Amino acid sequence: MTEELPAVSRNLVGTGCPMNLVYAKVELAKLASGQILEIILDDGAPVANVAQSVQKEGHALLKREQRTDGSWSVLIRKG
């Protein structure tokens, strides 16, 4: 079991749809296949939509964890 440490973390709290997905894709584009990106997303539509969209693009959703302030930490492994 490899340790799931993100190579990059980007806080997208306050960034609405679809720009949060755009920024997530920008960060993913900079990574090599297999590297992990952490994004912090607002609760509700952002976490639901972005998590679903990156999976449809061939990336793996490793973890979704709600933080104490209600936002979500999402770990994505680049496909």
Next chain:
Amino acid sequence: MIDFTTEQLQRYSRQIILKEVGVEGQEKLARARILIAGAGGLGSPAALYLAAAGVGHLTVVDADVVDLSNLQRQIMHQTDDLDRPKVESAAEILRAVNPEVRIEAVRERLCAANISGIISGHDFVIDGTDNFPAKFLINDACVLAGLPLSHGGVLRFGGQTMTVLPRRSACYRCIFRNPPPPEAVSSCSEAGILGAVAGMLGTIQAAEAIKHIVGSGTLLTDTLLQFDALSMDFRKIPISRQEDCPVCGTHPVITELQDIDWPTCPTGCAT
């Protein structure tokens, strides 16, 4: 990798979020150089969409000035542009749509002597010309230069288009050997065109160019797409490279470019 600004990411966000485009595709578009032959009914929508999409460099070639009868379909030009060179009004509106795009305005009529130099250095050519000699010349020049091209033609309510990857898919001459004799072509008075039909075809050509640049989807290669907007029927006709094609066949007879003499319409029934 291009470091897009926040404004650029916002401007192109609706296509960056497409899986088939993405950040990588947007970069390819920003680095692309596309030539649009003809700033008319096909070239207008094609150029406007390509500029809006963030294609890095657009070359627009046209020798004509804006005529009142052009405005019904040539949507790059406006009433205030009458008598201005089309490439000038085109460059102005394209820069206004997207100041990031480099626009090169070439006020020339493409001919055998100048076409190779003008198309050189581009990644894709959109044929939006309005006459058969120009269409054959552009096809031949692109095949000889190995330059991908979108052929397009419209008349009345109909349109047809095909995308050519030289020596990999059928070219215009594989299907249509030579320009039809002038008497077989509709006279200018019969050659009406609905502006929206030119728009439909020009936008198909822009979509083909973008797909080719970003490397997504299936191009209209080895396929002639024809539509009739009156019935709104679309059909795809499979075509294939011809061994005896005079320009891309096994023993080509066209190895250098030649102008074709052909009477032009004096009243300017341009697409």
